[in-house]
């Protein structure tokens with residue numbers, strides 16, 4: 001097994017890849033490229049590096065049952081043996097991914113790209129282990145559940161609560177866009193509560209970018225133009241609009257088709273303040289060209305009414 005020392009990490013190259021010489025050459029080129037990136041330095045106290053399945057099991061102990069299920073695999077709890085720290089691990093089935101994603105090792109590149117973004121709004125990644133038919137992505141465990149879990153114990157959020165959550169979401173997605181990353185699959189399951197009491201949320205950005213099926217099986221937050229293959233940053237704005245709708249009404253649109261906001265009876269939103277309705281109309285404008293920008297959404301009166309500029313420190 002070959003290894004390249006890079007920064008503080010040691011990169012292991014899987015045996016099975018040795019047999020595929022062109023792949024192996026490409027892999028080495030990729031690893032050389034990564035050697036100069038922050039991926040192999042300790043950032044925010046969380047080293048990330050590539051490893052094997054065996055390394056995963058020697059370093060972590062899996063709990064008995066999965067805690068979550070997705071289209072691409074299951075999420076399990078595990079303990080890092082050293083220090084007994086609780087972590088979550090997403091076990092991604094390679095068979096659920098397009099073959100190009102695997103051949104081009106896109107998951108490594110995308111996580112590396114995310115690591116460059118300085119923000120506490122995203123779940124930290126600790127390690128990616130690869131086996132013949134899957135990846136183990138070890139990440140920070142977020143205890144408070146996702147947005148759908150929260151709705152098991154409440155009907156909806158008040159406007160101040162919703163504005164606080166939405167503000168964090170808009171800010172986090174703005175940071176992604178500033179780093180040339182489109183979130184692309186914003187959905188309630190990817191919004192996790194790190195502190196449900198003060199409504200602090202974090203994103204699981206694993207579900208974004210090209211590792212996910214396009215279009216996804218779940219269309220509830222998918223924009224009309226994205227469904228036609230015209231994906232842009234404004235598609236994320238639409239998804240944020242659906243999340244706003246969900247927060248204030250407690251109703252999540254069907255997964256089977258894109259949300260027909262124009263068909264929502266006005267009496268369903270009669271309780272919403274004028275400013276709230278105005279922002280929702282802007283986020284859920286069907287024509288992406290007319291849709292509000294994230295910058296204007298951040299500065300919208302409804303958001304500003306319930307958030308303080310100091311909050312930028314908390315969520316950033």
Ligand SMILES: Nc1ncnc2c1ncn2[C@@H]1O[C@H](COP(=O)(O)OP(=O)(O)OP(=O)(O)O)[C@@H](O)[C@H]1O
Pocket residue numbers: 067068069070071072073074075088090123139140141142143145146189190192204206207212
């Ligand atoms: N880091 C984490 N900490 C705590 N819970 C998590 C974490 N990551 C995911 N979960 C839980 O596991 C569930 C499934 O997560 P997963 O990432 O598989 O969702 P998904 O978006 O449906 O995935 P997929 O892209 O495979 O369809 C989430 O809804 C969440 O409740």
